Amino acid sequence: MITALAGGVGAARFLQGAIKVVPQNELTVIVNTGDDIELFGLHISPDIDIVTYTLAGLVDEEKGWGVKGDSFNCLKMLGRYGYETWFQLGDMDLATHIHRTLLLRKGMSLSEATYKISRSLGLKVKIIPMTNEKFRTFIKTDKGLMHFQEFLVKRKAKDKVLGIVFKGSGKAKPSPDVINSIINSEIIIICPSNPIVSIGTILSLRGVREALKETCGVVAGVSPIIRGAPLKGPADILMKALNIDVSAYSVAKLYRDFLDVFVIDNQDRDQIKEIASLGIKVYTTNTIMKTLKDKVHLARFTIEKAKQCMK
Ligand code: GDP
Ligand code: CA
DSSP: OEEEEEOSHHHHHHHHHHHHHSOGGGEEEEEOOTTOEEETTEEEOHHHHHHHHHHTTOBOTTTSSSBTTOOOHHHHHHHHTTOOOOSOOOHHHHHHHHHHHHHHHTTOOHHHHHHHHHHHTTOOSEEEESOSSOOEEEEEETTEEEEHHIIIIISTTOSOEEEEEEETTTTOOOOTTHHHHHHHOSEEEEOSSOTTTTHHHHHTSTTHHHHHHHOSSEEEEEOSEETTEESSSSHHHHHHHTTOOSSHHHHHHHTTTTOSEEEEEGGGGGGHHHHHTTTOEEEEEOOOOOSHHHHHHHHHHHHHHHHHHHO
């Protein structure tokens, strides 16, 4: 069994490669829900949807999110009624949010709703939300406290970041199976996702860090930072706001208490020594995932290095 901790786009790209290397039913993916948001009365789980659509072959590859070929008629009409439409929601995508919201309203947990949606889209991978409780990431800025999506999508990450607040953290329990699958997997992969607001949220849940330390499995991470910058998203802005240097080494330091293996990009070879000094096995390869071949290579490489570590 392999368990992966995942955010959105970076993780989904990696996992698209992973399902070509391991059978879907041997893979569990624990997904960040700190970015979840309620809009138009609907429960939206952006990272779960990115992972689900990507693995089901439905994603708009160019954007990295949403359904390919989707139209935006419903959103346009909502705009005419005077609603804010900064969060892009396609017509087919909306069907997912309506379905999820109805399932939740019937009394299902987010775990159960996520399972039902992924099975309907033909997936055998087990996708689980990190928690079934309400957990929201807020960004403290010079313009006030805002929901992560408001900061990133509406305001385009232009406000000065003063801090990051997890509402629900500390109290929130991981969803059933999160701890079990970490403890019982042979390999646990920390996907190349935002270390603060995608992986950091999962790590903040009760018992998750401890489980990663206690598991007999090998914990292997892939750096989302290449040559001192993320490929996409606000990881650099958020890391800087927390006084963390933007580097693969810094990400390794954030994970040092549980990480066994770290895969970094060829371009970051100069950091091998300092990462190794943390007691982590470091490997370099091309980690930029443009084509399916790149994704399969990175997934296979990471899994092989983790397996070597088991011996
Ligand atoms: P989000 O919710 O869509 O922002 O998803 P993630 O947290 O999973 O992804 C954002 C992170 O993924 C950023 O830090 C990116 O640098 C990283 N990322 C995206 N594409 C790639 C890639 O091809 N290779 C690597 N190594 N990292 C990537
Ligand atoms: Ca996200």
